[in-house]
Amino acid sequence: MSQEADRLFAQPLGQVPDFVFNEDVARVFPDMIKRSVPGYPTIVENIGVLAGHFARPDSVLYDLGCSLGAVTQALRRHVKAERCQVIAVDNSAAMVARCREYLQAQDAMFQELLPVDVVEADILQLDYQPCSLVAMNFTLQFVATEQRPELLARIRRALLPGGALILSEKLRFEDAAEQALLTDLHLDFKRANGYSELEIAQKRSAIEHVMKPDSLQQHRERLLDAGFSRVVPWFQCLNFASLIALP
Ligand SMILES: C[S@@+](CC[C@H](N)C(=O)[O-])C[C@H]1O[C@@H](n2cnc3c(N)ncnc32)[C@H](O)[C@@H]1O
Ligand SMILES: O=C(O)C(=O)C[C@]1(C(=O)O)C=C[C@@H](O)C=C1
Secondary structure (H helix, E strand, O other): OOOOOOOOOOOOOOOOOOOOOOOOHHHHHHHHHHHHHOHHHHHHHHEEEHHHOOOOOOOEEEOOOOOOOOOHHHHHOOOOOOOEEEEEOOOOHHHHHHHHHHHHHHHHHHHOOOOOOEEEEOOOOOOOOOOOEEEEEEHHHHHHHHHHHHHHHHHHHEEEEEEEEEEEEEEEOHHHHHHHHHHHHHHHHHHOOOOHHHHHHHHHHHHHHOOOEEEEEHHHHHHOOOOOOOEEEEEEEEOOOEEEEEO
16 A cells, blocks of 8 residues: 655645545555654554453454554454454544555455454444453544543443553643643654644644643543543653553
């Protein structure tokens, strides 16, 4: 599959439209997310490793907001529990179509991978099956804030004992100086990855109405309110973090 460079915000756009996960984004997504999210490759690979710990035999593993299925591929590489099935869900038709192609390519390269079902659906409308692992890798931040508690409560109710939710998000910081420093350092990360000032500014306008990061404290409180018993941060690089939430 072609690995196209992200040039989506390289030319002046005038009025920058809100960010959507459409065909243009899907085409450049592997390049975009690697150059935008510090630690992304490490997070994805290690979600597979963590899943190997939490996955229970005869259960479902969910990849919610799967995009092109990077996490699903890691789950399939690392989980050895018997008779598990991955359900990868995204509501972007463009992402789902390409995700299926990527997973077929993985099937052609490796034997005995976990079976996977790629579903085009809204994760807010899903009928959750009993599951031992739910991965939400940079997805919750795109769900409307007021819908986050109910979604997490539904996931919590579906999780089997011994399972886990792995939640990765861009963080906001309640301390203004910490927020300013980590925002600056994230911009440096983007510059170091070849993004111009124009690309950085236009991408920022595009995502500001559609992506609403919370603080670690907000995540922790909301997860505990949703019925999770413990929240364990396992990764942070600048303003991007990943948490393990235990049922
Ligand atoms: C930043 S991307 C996720 C990246 C992906 N998990 C990975 O690790 O490569 C966010 C994804 O969530 C999807 N998404 C956002 N809201 C959704 C919803 N309500 N239901 C299903 N998918 C959703 C978007 O279409 C997009 O593909
Ligand atoms: O915070 C930013 O500037 C980002 O580009 C982050 C982010 C994300 O966290 O999902 C936003 C949209 C794209 O999907 C890729 C990266």
